[in-house]
Amino acid sequence: MGELMSGKQAVLEMLKAEGVEYIFGNPGTSEGPLIDMLGEYPEFKYIMALQESVAVGMGESYARSTQKTAFVSLHVDSGLANGIALMLDALNTGTPLVVTSCNYDSRKINENKTDLAELVRPVTKWSVELDIAEQIPSVMRRAFNEANSHPKGPVYVGFTANALEGMAEMNIVPSSDIHDNVRPDPAGIKKAAELLISAKSPLLIVGDRVSDDNALEDAVQLAELAGLPVYQSRGAEVSFPTTHPQYLGVHSLRVAAHREALKGYDLIITVGTDTFDEL
Numbered sequence: 001m002g003e004l005m006s007g008k009q010a011v012l013e014m015l016k017a018e019g020v021e022y023i024f025g026n027p028g029t030s031e032g033p034l035i036d037m038l039g040e041y042p043e044f045k046y047i048m049a050l051q052e053s054v055a056v057g058m059g060e061s062y063a064r065s066t067q068k069t070a071f072v073s074l075h076v077d078s079g080l081a082n083g084i085a086l087m088l089d090a091l092n093t094g095t096p097l098v099v100t101s102c103n104y105d106s107r108k109i110n111e112n113k114t115d116l117a118e119l120v121r122p123v124t125k126w127s128v129e130l131d132i133a134e135q136i137p138s139v140m141r142r143a144f145n146e147a148n149s150h151p152k153g154p155v156y157v158g159f160t161a162n163a164l165e166g167m168a169e170m171n172i173v174p175s176s177d178i179h180d181n182v183r184p185d186p187a188g189i190k191k192a193a194e195l196l197i198s199a200k201s202p203l204l205i206v207g208d209r210v211s212d213d214n215a216l217e218d219a220v221q222l223a224e225l226a227g228l229p230v231y232q233s234r235g236a237e238v239s240f241p242t243t244h245p246q247y248l249g250v251h252s253l254r255v256a257a258h259r260e261a262l263k264g265y266d267l268i269i270t271v272g273t274d275t276f277d278e279l
Contacts, residue, residue: 002168002169002170002171002172003169003170003171003172004167004168004169005167005168005170006133006164006165006166006167007130007132007133007136007159007163007164007165007166007167007168008033008034008037008164008165009037010133010136010137010140010168010170010172011034011100011136011140011159011164012034012037012038012040012041012044013172014136014137014140014141014172014174015044015071015140016041016043016044017172017173017174018069018140018144018174018175019068019174020044020069020071021043021044021045022044022045022046022047022062022070022071023038023044023045023046023047023071023072023073024047024049024055024056024058024059024062024070024071024072024073025046025047025048025049025055025072025073025074026048026049026050026051026052026054026055026074026075026079027048027073027075028075028076028079030075030076030101030102030103030104030161031073031075031076031101031102033102033161033164033165034073034102034159034164051082052074052075052079052080052082052083053082053083053085053086055072055073055074055083056072056074056083056086056087056090056097056099057086058070059071059072059097059099060086060089060090060093060095060097063090063095063096063097064093064095064237068096069096069097069098069144069147069148070095070096070097070098071097071098071100072097072098072099072100073099073100073101074099074100074101075101076101076102076103076104076114076116077114077116079101080099080101080116080119080120081119083099084119084120084123087099087120087123087124087154087156088123090153090154091123091124091125091153091154092235093208093235093237094150094151094152094153094208094209094212095152095153095154096147096148096152096153096154097147097153097154097155098140098143098144098147098154098155098157099120099124099154099155099156099157100156100157100158100159101116101156101158101159102158102159102160102161102164103116103129103158103159103160103161104160104161105160105161105162106131106160106161106162106163107162115129116129116156116158117129117156117158120156121156123154124153124154124155124156125146125147125151125153125154125155126142126143126146126155126156127155127156128156128157128158129157129158129159129160130157130158130159130160130163131160131162131163132162132163132166132168133163133164133165133166133167133168133170134166134168134170135163136159136163136170137170137171137172137173139157140157140175141173141174141175141176142175143155143157144174144175145175145176145178148175148178149178149180150180150209151209152212181213192269195267196226196267196269199266199267200266201264201265201266201267202226202228202265202266202267202268202269203228203229203230203231203262203265203267203268203269204219204222204223204226204228204229204230204231204269204270204271205230205231205232205233205251205268205269205270205271205273205275206219206230206231206232206233206239206240206270206271206272206273207232207233207235207239207270207271207272207273207274207275208233208235208237208239208272208273209239209271209272209273210237210239210240210271210272210273211237211238211239211272212237212272213272215271215272216238216239216240216241219239219240219271220240220241220244223240223244223246224246227246228246228269229246229248230244230246230247230248231248231249231250231251232247232249232250232251233250233251233252233270233273233275234250234251234252235273239272251275253275253276
């Protein structure tokens with residue numbers, strides 16, 4: 001048997017179970033139930049921004065600097081829309097965020113209720129809106145698991161007013177630990193080595209996931225052993241020493257001159273980046 005509690009209490013209990021310390025946000029009236037409830041949870045520090053994109057940016061900076069999932073609370077409709085640009089940035093850089101907002105009562109679907117989950121679906125790994133309180137613990141667990149699973153990124157959870165105010169018996173259990181480090185396919189490594197040995201002019205492009213997975217020294221060893229010039233793809237991390245003599249700078253296929261610069265190479269190895277997704 002679980003403990004009888006409101007949906008809004010379940011949200012904060014789940015955040016406590018996940019070890020969340022900071023809430024980055026810009027609240028409005030629809031977030032009132034959660035804001036009022038915060039008075040009973042002094043362990044949370046609410047960092048209020050003057051605009052929603054700033055709140056998402058603070059959450060992204062916190063997540064990248066601490067390697068923890070950031071929790072961001074935005075206002076309904078236009079408030080959530082204001083955060084989309086920075087949510088896209090978090091998606092591109094693989095930054096774990098759980099972004100939420102509170103919607104109107106789901107029974108008032110004909111009274112200008114926006115489909116918020118659909119609004120942010122293109123810039124999230126997973127996007128969902130809850131209608132009943134009982135859904136909150138399991139959905140919050142999945143939200144943190146999704147944000148923390150490679151490739152990491154932002155997820156969105158919307159809470160309708162009836163979900164927050166509803167009462168139910170709920171079990172507060174945190175998300176499970178994620179162990180998703182796997183060894184690369186030996187056949188793939190062998191093929192890459194054969195291509196590298198036979199190449200006359202190879203190039204290495206590294207990305208954020210090299211830094212995220214503490215593989216910077218490995219990238220340097222590979223570059224030095226094989227004599228590879230190195231570009232870094234667009235991102236927020238430093239994935240190769242910028243003072244290293246083999247470092248060529250930041251590369252983006254969106255730039256015509258950068259695409260032209262690749263024509264002299266007969267093999268391009270990318271590590272920790274989705275460089276060619278830009279084509």
